[in-house]
Amino acid sequence: MGNILDYLDWRGDITFEQAPFNEVDNLILACFSYLELDGIRGIQDGNTLYLEELSENFFAEKKDEKIKAQTTFLKNIPELLRKMARSDRYRKCRVGGFVNEILSSEIQQFAAVTIELPDGTVYISFRGTDDTITGWKEDFNLSNGIVPSHKRALEYLEKEGRYIQSMLRIGGHSKGGNLAMYAALQCEEEIQEKILTVYDNDGPGFPEGFFYVRDTEKILKKVTRIIPEASVIGMLLTHQKEPVIIGSTQKGILQHDAFTWEIMGPSFIRKEGLTRKAETMDLRLHKWIDGMNEEQRAHLITELFSVLEATGAETIQQILDGGVKSLAAMAWRLDKLEPESKAMVQELITGLFASWLELLPMPELDKKRFLP
Structure with missing residues (x-):
């Protein structure tokens, strides 16, 4: 191959x-x-x-x-x-x-x-x-x-x-x-x-x-x-x-x-x-995005990417390479979001980065937050 x-x-x-x-x-x-x-x-x-x-x-x-x-x-x-x-x-x-x-x-x-x-x-x-x-x-x-x-x-x-x-x-x-x-x-x-x-x-x-x-x-x-x-x-x-x-x-x-x-x-x-994780992520995305109007979708996307951008990374690979440091930056930004946005973005982050999150040596508190 x-x-x-x-x-x-x-x-x-x-x-x-x-x-x-x-x-x-x-x-x-x-x-x-x-x-x-x-x-x-x-x-x-x-x-x-x-x-x-x-x-x-x-x-x-x-x-x-x-x-x-x-x-x-x-x-x-x-x-x-x-x-x-x-x-x-x-x-x-x-x-x-x-x-x-x-x-x-x-x-x-x-x-x-x-x-x-x-x-x-x-x-x-x-x-x-x-x-x-x-x-x-x-x-x-x-x-x-x-x-x-x-x-x-x-x-x-x-x-x-x-x-x-x-x-x-x-x-x-x-x-x-x-x-x-x-x-x-x-x-x-x-x-x-x-x-x-x-x-x-x-x-x-x-x-x-x-x-x-x-x-x-x-x-x-x-x-x-x-x-x-x-x-x-x-x-x-x-x-x-x-x-x-x-x-x-x-x-x-x-x-x-x-x-x-x-x-x-x-x-x-x-x-x-x-994969099972991809199917789960697909369900999450459709659960949130499909039921929203244009303004709500735009707001959710802005909030989601504000969390990713909080890592200081320019690429997805750089987020992953950042390990626990990237996770800490995302968790800090998540806590700044309004409650409704926070719940949605947290679930999307969990779906997007499931494989990476499972391998991270994260604190118990963060495990409960990000992993099902």
């Missing part, structure tokens, strides 16, 4: 003529949009570069110290590009249509890129959120309905889709999977006819009622939804498509990292269902 980097080592010499597009190729291209391609000439305004050319330009333009400064998840992305550029399978893909916009009024980012494959199809990749606490908060905030990123994803798909004559695959990881779903469901019928598959890789769902606005059956039958067995983000809100559940080398919430997803050959390792 391996991950997407191993897949490129194992099968990078196999062209799309020799083996057709598969679900692992999807995840590679979904993660490709995390690349910081700003400043790389030749991939905007209708221009394209072969992926091997793009790689040369990227590493000539970007300094090593900038790459090393990124989070654990993002540090793998340049290596993904290196391996793709050296592979027979990907090096002659053409890359274009790159956009990266900060929607400052809503404190959101939208980024997307288009990849033309040697098999004659095109994959439109929407960037998701990274492994920072801020990124997770953005995923949770999708529970409050349609955001500017959704509208930009729809505009992007319709603009690209009008002049692309090839059949399309659309996808993304995390928030990117949610954007892919929204754009595919809302775009004009002419573009929907071009869509082969929509890939939602552990993306959050939509508020209750979203799927009843218009006929969705045409697109839903083309959707492949993939989540790890301890998924949190991919179980948020409402989904109308049963997921493919897969294995990960990590535990708990760290399974959201796509580089931990287990692969054998051209496929992910299947699991029979969610």
Whole structure:
């Protein structure tokens, strides 16, 4: 078993003529949009570069110290590009249509890129959120309905889709999977006819009622939804498509990292269902979030993330690495919350960090507080 980097080592010499597009190729291209391609000439305004050319330009333009400064998840992305550029399978893909916009009024980012494959199809990749606490908060905030990123994803798909004559695959990881779903469901019928598959890789769902606005059956039958067995983000809100559940080398919430997803050959390792802890967490999330109005959900999310941010960590991994120190900071912040919020946030923290909490040498008082 391996991950997407191993897949490129194992099968990078196999062209799309020799083996057709598969679900692992999807995840590679979904993660490709995390690349910081700003400043790389030749991939905007209708221009394209072969992926091997793009790689040369990227590493000539970007300094090593900038790459090393990124989070654990993002540090793998340049290596993904290196391996793709050296592979027979990907090096002659053409890359274009790159956009990266900060929607400052809503404190959101939208980024997307288009990849033309040697098999004659095109994959439109929407960037998701990274492994920072801020990124997770953005995923949770999708529970409050349609955001500017959704509208930009729809505009992007319709603009690209009008002049692309090839059949399309659309996808993304995390928030990117949610954007892919929204754009595919809302775009004009002419573009929907071009869509082969929509890939939602552990993306959050939509508020209750979203799927009843218009006929969705045409697109839903083309959707492949993939989540790890301890998924949190991919179980948020409402989904109308049963997921493919897969294995990960990590535990708990760290399974959201796509580089931990287990692969054998051209496929992910299947699991029979969610872990018991993931099922419990899903029930907790729906218990609180589904019954709230927009204002109440926004307040709960703000309170939840104020507890996580009290640790001083920037990523989920840093919270876990902080051990008892992180727990003490979260407990201190919890005690500052109003009673109703405190009960809800405490239960959500218990669900999110169950595996980590069980291993911590915490005081008896904290055990009673956080562990059932």
